[in-house]
Amino acid sequence: QAAWCPYCQKVWLLLEEKRxxxxxxxxxxxxxxxxxxxxxxxxxxxxxxxLELDGTLYRESLEIMKVLDDEFPDCGPKMFPSNESNxxxxxFELEQELQRDWFSLTFYPVEGGRLRSARTALLQxxxxxxDELGKIKSGPWFLGGxxxxxVDLQYxxxxxxxxxxxxxxxxxxxxxxxxxxxxxxxxxxxxxxYAASKSDYYxxxxxxxxxxxxxxxxxxxxxxDDKNANHDASSIIYGFNDAWKLPLQLxxxxxxxxxxxxxxxxxxxxxxxxxxxxxxxxxxxxxxVEFACRGAGEAGRPSYHAELADPYAESNEDFIAPVDVxxxxxxxxxxxxxxxxxxxxxxxxxxxxxxxxxxxxGELREDWESYIDEGTGxxxxxxxxxxxxxxxxxxxxxxxxxxxxxxxxxxPRDMNLPAAMQLRAHLNWCIDLMK
Numbered sequence: 001q002a003a004w005c006p007y008c009q010k011v012w013l014l015l016e017e018k019r020x021x022x023x024x025x026x027x028x029x030x031x032x033x034x035x036x037x038x039x040x041x042x043x044x045x046x047x048x049x050x051l052e053l054d055g056t057l058y059r060e061s062l063e064i065m066k067v068l069d070d071e072f073p074d075c076g077p078k079m080f081p082s083n084e085s086n087x088x089x090x091x092f093e094l095e096q097e098l099q100r101d102w103f104s105l106t107f108y109p110v111e112g113g114r115l116r117s118a119r120t121a122l123l124q125x126x127x128x129x130x131d132e133l134g135k136i137k138s139g140p141w142f143l144g145g146x147x148x149x150x151v152d153l154q155y156x157x158x159x160x161x162x163x164x165x166x167x168x169x170x171x172x173x174x175x176x177x178x179x180x181x182x183x184x185x186x187x188x189x190x191x192x193x194y195a196a197s198k199s200d201y202y203x204x205x206x207x208x209x210x211x212x213x214x215x216x217x218x219x220x221x222x223x224x225d226d227k228n229a230n231h232d233a234s235s236i237i238y239g240f241n242d243a244w245k246l247p248l249q250l251x252x253x254x255x256x257x258x259x260x261x262x263x264x265x266x267x268x269x270x271x272x273x274x275x276x277x278x279x280x281x282x283x284x285x286x287x288x289v290e291f292a293c294r295g296a297g298e299a300g301r302p303s304y305h306a307e308l309a310d311p312y313a314e315s316n317e318d319f320i321a322p323v324d325v326x327x328x329x330x331x332x333x334x335x336x337x338x339x340x341x342x343x344x345x346x347x348x349x350x351x352x353x354x355x356x357x358x359x360x361x362g363e364l365r366e367d368w369e370s371y372i373d374e375g376t377g378x379x380x381x382x383x384x385x386x387x388x389x390x391x392x393x394x395x396x397x398x399x400x401x402x403x404x405x406x407x408x409x410x411x412p413r414d415m416n417l418p419a420a421m422q423l424r425a426h427l428n429w430c431i432d433l434m435k
Contacts, residue, residue: 004207004413005029006157007061008049009197013153014065016193018076031210031305065150079150081143091142091151094128095158101125102162106169109216119172122162126178129155133180140180140187148188156188164201165208167258168234169215175254182254189252189262200411200420201237201259210306233258235377244406244424246338261418268418276419277426278334281327288405289327293319295404296396299388307391308408316396323401330426338429368394399431406431 015022027039027048035046043050043059051058053071058064069079081088104110105118138144142151159181166172175182188194199207209215217234236243236258250273251257252266260266265273281288293315300312364370367385370393372378381390392404406427411420 004199004203004410005048005211006161009157010153011049011051011061011064011068012197013148013156013193014068014079014150016196017147017153017191018068018072018079020068020072020075028311029211029306032309033304033311062150062154065153069150077145077147077149079153081149088143088151091132092154094125094132095151095155098122098125098129098155098162099158102158102166103212106165106215107213115218119170122166123177126162126174126181129159130178130180133184140184142184148191152184152188156185156194159185160198161204161208164199164204164237165215168201168205168237170218171233173233173258175260185254186263189260190264192264195262195264195416197412198262198417200417202239203411203413205237206308207306210304210309238378239406239424239428240377244421244428246425246429248421248425250418250421259417265416265418270418270422273416273418274334274422274426276415277423278331280415280419281331281334281423285324285327285331289320289324290315291408292323292327292401292405293317295392295401296398299390303388316401319398319401322398326398326402326430330423330430333426333429334422338426362393362395362397365394365396399434402427402431 014020025039027035027046029048030046039050040046043057047059049059049061049064051064051067053067058067066080101118101122105115105122108118110118133140133142136142136144139146141148142155143149148156163174166174175185189198205215232241235241250261250266250270252261252263254260294310294313296319297314297316300310300314302312304311364381367383368381368390369384370379370381373380378391379393381392381394382388383390383394392407393400406424409415409420409423411417414420415423
């Protein structure tokens with residue numbers, strides 16, 4: 001969960017880079033569920049992250065990072081300069097400017113000339129960031145040296161979210177535009193600490209509106225002149241256009257992919273990605289089966305702002321057995337491949353028959369209607385009695401359970417990016433067999 005919050009992620013990165021021993025207690029963001037009473041009693045307002053060190057609480061990410069760096073001088077590299085320099089302060093101020101320009105472009109409903117101005121402002125600020133990186137000749141990092149500093153950690157969580165969101169909402173490709181930024185990102189992606197904390201574009205896009213407010217889509221062809229822009233970027237991120245179908249085309253080359261796999265992960269064999277996904281499913285099989293059955297169950301109350309969060313949803317126990325069968329075959333396919341498609345299709349079809357007519361025909365439940373989001377092309381569903389909105393078809397059928405699960409595979413909470421892509425694609429493989 002930590003990486004979905006940029007402030008938690010940068011603290012997590014510092015702990016890993018310095019190799020400081022630590023224990024984690026995960027607490028949901030406000031948009032995802034209720035914070036436990038012990039935490040709200042401990043932390044006024046329930047803000048995240050919080051560090052407890054020797055009985056003292058620290059509640060701001062930058063303060064936490066400074067405290068950890070000072071209290072553990074013998075662990076890992078020094079993250080903050082011994083004496084704050086003008087360059088360090090300038091870089092922190094530039095990161096704030098970068099955030100402001102990103103918000104102005106992405107999370108405000110600007111059009112026409114204002115849209116062009118906001119786009120230009122963000123690119124100009126990114127150019128300033130690129131220029132600052134270019135001033136250092138002793139390595140890819142903002143302050144030089146062999147390892148990232150707190151300045152780098154402050155930036156990377158912001159830049160990671162900028163790259164995903166402006167591509168999704170504006171069709172604006174950032175990677176490949178700024179030489180020094182590209183080298184800096186590549187250096188991060190070679191570090192296991194960053195690869196382990198890095199979210200994928202899909203997870204970030206699903207998480208950001210609940211943290212930053214809604215993003216605003218730019219119509220195809222409006223303003224942008226990127227060769228790849230506005231051409232299926234948002235659809236690919238969301239898994240449309242066969243993006244989550246087998247065989248997957250994964251690469252670590254930023255010039256040939258909207259979302260390159262971190263090089264520290266890409267050097268592994270593809271079978272290792274599949275086996276990681278299989279291990280994650282096997283290690284909590286019964287819990288995942290019950291969770292997937294929420295797709296055919298009832299939405300929970302209260303509801304939460306995050307689109308995919310539904311902590312109080314009720315599982316439909318009529319689907320436990322058939323979902324169990326499906327996930328066993330998904331796991332088998334992850335471990336051994338999908339060559340025996342015909343045999344698996346027969347078993348899954350039998351599972352649908354076992355529902356005795358409850359498998360459904362795709363008919364929506366009472367009070368629900370379907371609509372097309374013109375900005376993204378996604379189908380969404382609206383309950384005209386309650387006002388609830390869902391991107392999972394509100395039916396009671398087996399494939400809906402697998403869709404519910406597929407859309408909630410989060411990176412890095414559940415597994416790394418390449419493993420998540422394998423699991424999503426293998427769930428789609430099973431869904432296609434049922435159809």
